[in-house]
Amino acid sequence: MAWMVSLNRFNPPFIRSAAGAVFTDVDGNDYLDFNVADLSMTMGYGPAPVVRAVSRQVLEGAQFLLPTEDALVVCQLLAEQVGLPCWQFTLSASGANIEVMRIARHITGREKIVVFDGHYHGHIDETLVSQGAEGVEHEQLGLPKGSASQTLILPFNDLAALEEVLARRDVALVLTEPALTNCTLVRPTPGYLEGVRRLTAQYGSLLCLDEAHTFQFAHGGLTGSWQLKTDFVVLGKGLGSGIAFALYGMTREIAQHLEHFTDSDIGPPGIATGGTLYASALAVSVARACLEEVLTSDNYQRINHLGARLANGLRRAFATHNLPWLAFQLGPRSGYCLTKELPKNGAEANLSMDAEFIDCRRLFMANRGIWDGILSAGPQVSFVHTESDIDRYVDVATKFLEELFSAK
Ligand SMILES: Cc1ncc(COP(=O)(O)O)c(C=O)c1O
Missing domain, CATH: 3.40.640.10 (Type I PLP-dependent aspartate aminotransferase-like (Major domain))
Incomplete structure (x- = not known):
């Protein structure tokens, strides 16, 4: 399908199975999923x-x-x-x-x-x-x-x-x-x-x-x-x-x-x-x-807290590298805003993202077991993510920024 090609501008993995917040490809690599099939699998795998x-x-x-x-x-x-x-x-x-x-x-x-x-x-x-x-x-x-x-x-x-x-x-x-x-x-x-x-x-x-x-x-x-x-x-x-x-x-x-x-x-x-x-x-x-x-109000409350944890983690990572970026957050959705102010419309939103940065980040993170949000989205917390899943995402994202900004 065209989307499978266009959303992943690197060879996509073929998937064998999944459980909870993790899917596994045919080579046996695990991915902690923060794209959740573009929000069509927010209940996790096998609920x-x-x-x-x-x-x-x-x-x-x-x-x-x-x-x-x-x-x-x-x-x-x-x-x-x-x-x-x-x-x-x-x-x-x-x-x-x-x-x-x-x-x-x-x-x-x-x-x-x-x-x-x-x-x-x-x-x-x-x-x-x-x-x-x-x-x-x-x-x-x-x-x-x-x-x-x-x-x-x-x-x-x-x-x-x-x-x-x-x-x-x-x-x-x-x-x-x-x-x-x-x-x-x-x-x-x-x-x-x-x-x-x-x-x-x-x-x-x-x-x-x-x-x-x-x-x-x-x-x-x-x-x-x-x-x-x-x-x-x-x-x-x-x-x-x-x-x-x-x-x-x-x-x-x-x-x-x-x-x-x-x-x-x-x-x-x-x-x-x-x-x-x-x-x-x-x-x-x-x-x-x-x-x-x-989809109970308690569960929504839980993933809203996790969304805040994710956004705060990204903010810390940006601060560590003195990056004047912001983290989006609306409930369980977060993401990277590369401009100094949050966008108020589509034109400003276009300036707040960079396709090469996102492609590079997604590939880096995929190779370290994290399946990141697609270009137009951002990492999405699902109903099965835990605090330690969020922390793992933030750790790998922080390593990506380290590698990017220490590159000669
Ligand atoms: C806001 C919105 N509406 C509609 C759609 C279409 O959904 P579907 O592809 O399931 O028809 C999408 C898909 O991403 C969407 O984001």
């Missing part, structure tokens, strides 16, 4: 609740194309934790974002989508775009020409820029992570997300908070823990713990609209949602096990 759920559900029927009770429990738990009452299932966060866009376009009767510089929302025609000299351009090949013209890219943390665009009243959806996690880390400035909510409501656009990553940062995601108001929330990745699973939450009004326009094969066409394996009994049982037994 007992997931093993139990998978074993039971494969035996009792993995898929019926009919609902199971587990789906009701998952929706109930998410409604309580995130604050949106109604949920729909997909196989990936990309798929969830695609459906959210379709629903938003149908409700508003508008076409345009707003995303923010530094965004990533999955492999979707409209959002695989960046700002070029001539306007919004596709970042990859093979995409339909017209799709880039439906997307507007704005700087994050800039309410005036957003208002200028929304005031034209042709935007169906503003799609954003509550904190950008795909260009290292950009936090919202105080009041920014509340401002986004206010402006979208004022100008008749809908808002989707994409928490495919950030749901692993805080109980109920950032939406729940920061008590954000929104029309949609997208979740995925770690909730399936390796089984393809994602879903999106929505307000009751939107759910009523979706119910009214449900595509039922006979009669008039409805909104295009759904797929054969969406909400499979297997995936939903795994999500329930994760929510009930791993």
Whole structure:
């Protein structure tokens, strides 16, 4: 797969097995994992609740194309934790974002989508775009020409820029992570997300908070823990713990609209949602096990402490070498910021990282048994890491800086 090549610009190891926070390659080398498959394995490898759920559900029927009770429990738990009452299932966060866009376009009767510089929302025609000299351009090949013209890219943390665009009243959806996690880390400035909510409501656009990553940062995601108001929330990745699973939450009004326009094969066409394996009994049982037994507020609290330990360790390492760098931290996510101030948008975030530095560090650390975060991310604490795992990461990172800065 292209991603396996592009995310690791050295020959990737082939993996044989894994347990807890460590995976082992076919040559028998162990790696303490701080990438956790780009946050899709935050429960660790072989978590007992997931093993139990998978074993039971494969035996009792993995898929019926009919609902199971587990789906009701998952929706109930998410409604309580995130604050949106109604949920729909997909196989990936990309798929969830695609459906959210379709629903938003149908409700508003508008076409345009707003995303923010530094965004990533999955492999979707409209959002695989960046700002070029001539306007919004596709970042990859093979995409339909017209799709880039439906997307507007704005700087994050800039309410005036957003208002200028929304005031034209042709935007169906503003799609954003509550904190950008795909260009290292950009936090919202105080009041920014509340401002986004206010402006979208004022100008008749809908808002989707994409928490495919950030749901692993805080109980109920950032939406729940920061008590954000929104029309949609997208979740995925770690909730399936390796089984393809994602879903999106929505307000009751939107759910009523979706119910009214449900595509039922006979009669008039409805909104295009759904797929054969969406909400499979297997995936939903795994999500329930994760929510009930791993994603507890105590466990989130624990990994938040570990995230702070990691960030503090990096700060110490930078100070030892008199480096004017900062350590990012948002809950269990940390990382290296090579500028003197934390970035406030995607453009600043680009300046805060250096691809060669990251490639070099990842290779150095891989050769010493640590699997570091990919280029656009940073080291991520998982639910199975321990204090000594964090200290080991910091030790090897410190050695890397020593070697780098003592090199002649
Ligand atoms: C914020 C965000 N949304 C959506 C996606 C797409 O997820 P998937 O590849 O599981 O569809 C990603 C993937 O990294 C992501 O970071």
